[in-house]
Amino acid sequence: GEALAVSARVAPLGSRLVLLLVEDLTEARRIEAVRRDFVANVSHELKTPVGALSLLSEAVMDASDDPEAVERFAGRMQIEATRLTNLVQELIDLSRVQNDDPLEDAEPVRVDELVAEAIDRCRHQAGTKQITMAAGGTADLHVWGNRGQLAAALGNLVENAVNYSPARTRVGIAGRRVAAPGGDLIEIAVTDQGIGISDKDKDRIFERFYRVDPARSRATGGTGLGLAIVKHVAASHGGEVTVWSSEGQGSTFTLRLPEAGSVRDRKPYTSGAA
Numbered sequence: 001g002e003a004l005a006v007s008a009r010v011a012p013l014g015s016r017l018v019l020l021l022v023e024d025l026t027e028a029r030r031i032e033a034v035r036r037d038f039v040a041n042v043s044h045e046l047k048t049p050v051g052a053l054s055l056l057s058e059a060v061m062d063a064s065d066d067p068e069a070v071e072r073f074a075g076r077m078q079i080e081a082t083r084l085t086n087l088v089q090e091l092i093d094l095s096r097v098q099n100d101d102p103l104e105d106a107e108p109v110r111v112d113e114l115v116a117e118a119i120d121r122c123r124h125q126a127g128t129k130q131i132t133m134a135a136g137g138t139a140d141l142h143v144w145g146n147r148g149q150l151a152a153a154l155g156n157l158v159e160n161a162v163n164y165s166p167a168r169t170r171v172g173i174a175g176r177r178v179a180a181p182g183g184d185l186i187e188i189a190v191t192d193q194g195i196g197i198s199d200k201d202k203d204r205i206f207e208r209f210y211r212v213d214p215a216r217s218r219a220t221g222g223t224g225l226g227l228a229i230v231k232h233v234a235a236s237h238g239g240e241v242t243v244w245s246s247e248g249q250g251s252t253f254t255l256r257l258p259e260a261g262s263v264r265d266r267k268p269y270t271s272g273a274a
């Protein structure tokens with residue numbers, strides 16, 4: 001429609017320029033569509049627990065002379081409130097990783113500390129499911145970046161590994177240094193023996209709010225924002241996150257980040273005060 005009309009008007013200027021203009025318009029529209037979808041998704045995701053809370057509170061009032069029913073409804077209200085809290089927290093995390101310059105407070109961050117923090121975050125859930133967590137190869141590795149954002153990224157990967165795995169399985173976290181043309185990279189791989197991800201879903205799981213099985217994700221308190229946060233953090237640190245998975249066998253999510261030393265060698269640190 002509009003893009004075509006514009007291209008017809010400027011056609012005499014040369015096809016290169018026209019192509020650029022049309023691409024620009026398409027990109028602007030794509031961004032606008034993504035923003036609209038996002039707001040619609042957020043509204044929907046907020047409405048679900050708020051609606052449930054409202055119904056449950058009515059049920060509590062109606063059941064005021066039945067203490068057992070009150071307790072049952074109150075328990076479900078607790079679950080919905082937790083879901084709401086998780087969602088709001090993840091929205092805050094997402095907006096933070098999208099808006100803050102991660103390299104503003106960048107520093108060398110010890111990988112073993114990131115791993116310990118991520119394991120701590122899931123210790124309770126892993127314990128309940130008797131999932132064993134094991135880490136190796138992380139000693140003496142340092143990545144360059146924003147500690148809080150990196151912790152959120154790795155924490156999300158380990159949390160997912162625990163969430164999408166059956167009881168009595170193992171989650172492994174392995175670190176290693178890999179030589180790369182632009183400077184050494186640090187690889188942190190999180191491997192689980194969980195449900196796995198089909199090829200058709202692999203490309204989409206990093207999108208905001210995408211869930212393979214929304215019911216299952218909600219049951220574990222999932223928001224569909226975790227991997228979008230991980231992807232954003234990886235990219236803004238000059239790294240990447242990739243996934244290998246086999247349905248029914250398990251998955252490995254690999255985070256690749258610039259090594260602290262190699263970044264400092266390329267971009268000398270300048271003190272603001274001096």
Ligand code: ADP
Pocket residue numbers: 156160161164192194195196197205206210211212213217221222223224225226227228251
């Ligand atoms: P959620 O909050 O639903 O976990 P994420 O963005 O973290 O959202 O993940 C998106 C979807 O990718 C999940 O809903 C789940 O279907 C799938 N997924 C993520 N990690 C794993 C994993 N380790 N094993 C199997 N499926 C996973």
